[in-house]
Amino acid sequence: MAQRFAITLTQLSYFVECAKTLNMTAASQELHIxxxxxxxxxxxxxxxxxAPLFVRQHSKGLVLTPAGEELLQQARQIFGLITDTVESIQAGQKEVRGTITLACFKTLAPFLLPQLLGRLQEKYPELTVDVIEGDHEEAMGALRSGRAEIALNYDLTETDGIHSEVVGEVRPHVIVHTDHPLARRRKVALVELADDPFVLLDLPDSREYFLNILRAAAITPRVKYRSAGYETVRSMVAMGLGFSILNQRPRISQTYTGARTAILEISDPAPSLHVAISTLARGAQTGKARAVTATVKEILAEAAQP
Amino acid sequence: MAQRFAITLTQLSYFVECAKTLNMTAASQELHIxxxxxxxxxxxxxxxxxAPLFVRQHSKGLVLTPAGEELLQQARQIFGLITDTVESIQAGQKEVRGTITLACFKTLAPFLLPQLLGRLQEKYPELTVDVIEGDHEEAMGALRSGRAEIALNYDLTETDGIHSEVVGEVRPHVIVHTDHPLARRRKVALVELADDPFVLLDLPDSREYFLNILRAAAITPRVKYRSAGYETVRSMVAMGLGFSILNQRPRISQTYTGARTAILEISDPAPSLHVAISTLARGAQTGKARAVTATVKEILAEAAQP
DNA sequence: CAACGGCATCACTTCAACAGATGGACCTGC
DNA sequence: GCAGGTCCATCTGTTGAAGTGATGCCGTTG
Incomplete structure (x- = not known):
């Protein structure tokens, strides 16, 4: 088809080389063609x-015409602009500055974001982090739609087109009221709670996960209350309305406020949740994205060590 | 071979169209590919x-990434610069302004240049004309080397790579002292001057031309004096040192000063000289060159009319 | 005048760009 | 929930542009 633009960058670069050497043969050697x-x-x-660009001097090379002079001058600017553009974009992929938008699974946010944002601020003062909180679908939607560059959540579903990396493991724990008979124990078997009413954290993806843990222990849960709010569930347990199972980060949980609840390990082989960082699979990761990933890993590694 | 520049203007134009429509299919139709x-x-x-430029939304088109935003902005500038450059050069070929360098055969200059420069100044006030005067070889050399864009001379030699256009005819005339027996005549046969001493205008190309005119009339010229200067030859004739043959513009000659010489037509079928305007054959002619050509023709046409 | 330098041109080759078809992922409406 | 539609990616085959190497022409130089 007809070229949209009359000239080619290749042609222009050949021209510049010719204008430099004033000799096509020398230019061809320089260009390796x-x-x-x-x-x-x-x-x-x-x-x-x-317009003619050169006057051909037989066996004495080339002389630039006025049109050639003008083109040479402009060509330098054009190439300058293009290389600046390319380099700027490539650098933009590497540099850790500017803004990155992070999508975060709602219940993960309070345990991770405060430390993460603090650490990032400290390490990369020129980096601004925007946060989108939401459920799993919302977070992944933000990622897919380009609203967020990176997403932090549990690896509940494996979707394609998205690259996910597991950065931490979160084991489920039982939460009971401090007056509960088992509250003093460090570890319980789920069957010991078979008769207690269950308070379910009722979020799109978490729902099945928690119920499956109980079913795996051959318990038919008596779901007395349910809520989509993490804090609400904890409050209900604190009020003595039942026990719950939540994914809680061991270290962080201790500092996370709230009295009147005890956290117990589960002796059953309950499946852990994996905290995953996701980005779009297409293309290399941004420097910003890598910085966030590294910092998250750092924090989780520190939390895992005593 | 490896592309000297990573990206292509074609790619960039496709990108811009995609960024406009946010839909590759629509863009492809717009681009007719x-x-x-x-x-x-x-x-x-x-x-x-x-760097990724778009986030692909299945069945909902595209969304620009930050890198895409940046590239779009830069791409507009790049295309602006390129089209400006191309248009400027193309316009520069058409516009009659700036500077043009004109090479002119030395003996043609005093008859033609004053009128030509005056007329050009009047018609194209923004045009500056630089003049290089010299013999035929010098003028053509200036043309070939790009020092001059246009050359004005007699079409003595037909060289290739150079486009020449005959714009006027100059018949040879006899010049004699006003006291010469034939001075009153309007027309003479060369044989009538067979015994007179001849003053030769001795320039590289004219030499043979004048002598050939005499030889064609079966005269063996008695070359008494010779000079490379047109004025010198006229002075010699005015001094009565002999007769000469010169190419003289009929109309202009009358106003061209100097007494004591008479100009006679030659009844023999002597070959005329043709005034030619030459440019390099390669490429189209500049607007400036066309303006000069046209003006020269104009002047010569007026001179030919009574 | 012969050797050389330098650009243009020719015939041939190669590779990138393109067309057209297909498939997968997702959205939408019934 | 399923059928149809949208949109992008990918595959295969084709075509044209860019490149190669040889040759010729012109002009310069010693």
Whole structure:
């Protein structure tokens, strides 16, 4: 088809080399192509522009015409602009500055974000982090739609087009009222709670996960209350309305406020949740994204160590 | 071979169209190419830059990434610069302004240049004319070397690579002292001057021409004096040192000063000289060159009319 | 005048761009 | 929930542009 633009960057670069050497043969060697290729390229360029660029001096090389002078000057600017653009974009992918938008699973946010944002601020003062909180679908939607560059959540579903990396493991724990008979125990078997009413954290993806843990222990849960709010569930347990199972970060949980609840390990082989960082699979990761990923890993590693 | 520049203007133009429509299919139709071509072009561009430009929304088109935003902005500038450059050069070929360098055969200059420069100044106030005077070889050399864009001389030799156009005819005339027996005549046969001493205008190309005129009339010229200067030859004739043959513009000659010489037509079938305007054959002519050519023709046409 | 330098041109080759078809992922409406 | 539609990616085959190497022409130089 007809070229949208008359000239080619290749032609222009050949022209610049010719203008430098004033000798097509020398230029062709410099460019590592045949002399004939340079000749045809320059001729085409002249034809496209409708102006001669060089005066050919037989066996004495080339002389720039006024049109050639003008083109040379402009060509330098054009290449400058293009290389600046390319380099700026490539650098933008590497540099850790500017803004990154992070999507975060709602219940993960309070345990992770305060430390994460603090640490990032400290390490990368020029980086601004925007946060989108939401449920799993919302977080992944933000990622897919480009509203967020990186997403932090549990790896509940494996979707394609998205690259996920597990950065931490979160084991489920039982939460009971401090007056509960088992509250003093460090570890319980789920069957010991078989008769207690269950308070369910009722979020799109978590729902099945928690119920499955109980079912795996051959318990038919008496779901007395349910809520989509993490804090609400804890309050209900604190009020003595039942026990619950939550995914709680061991270290962080201790500092997370709230009295009147005890956290117990589960002796059953309950499946852990994996905290995953997701980005779009297409293309290399941004420097910003890598910085966030690294910092999250750092924090989780520190939390895992005593 | 490896592309000197990672990206292509074609790719960039496809990208811009995609960024406008946010839909590769629509862009491909707008560009009149297959959708697959757009897809691969964008993918290559992303690969070259090492950055994703669009987030693909299945069945909902595209969303620009930050890198894409930046590229779009820069691409507009790049295309602006390129089209400005191309247009400026193309316009520069057409516009009659700036400077043109004109090479002129030395003996033609005093008859033609004063009128020509005056007329050009009047018609094209923004045009500056630089003049290089010299013999035929010097004028053509200036043309070939690019020092002059246009050359004005007699079409003595037909050289290739140079486009020449005959714009006027100059018949040779006899010049004699006003006291010469034939001075009153309007027309003479050369044989009538066979015994007079001849004053030769001795320039590289004119020499043979004048002598040939005499030889054609079966006269063996008695070359008493010779000079490379037109004025010198006239002075010699005015001093009565002999007769001469010169190419003289009929109309202009009358106003060209100097007494004591008479100008006679030659009844023999002596070959005229043709005034030719030459430019390099390569490429189209500049607007400036066309303006000069036209003005020269204009002046010569007026001179030919009574 | 012969050797050389330098650009243009020719015939041939190669590779990137393109067309057209297909498939997968997702959205939408019934 | 399923059928149809949208949109992008990918595959295969084709075509044209860019490149190669040889040759010729012109002009310079010693």
């Amino acid at each position: 045949a002399q004939s290729a340079v000749s045809t390229a320059i001729n085409q360029l002249e034809k496209s522009l409708g | 297959a959708q697959s071509a757009v897809s691969t072009a964008i993918n290559q561009l992303e690969k070259s830059l090492g």
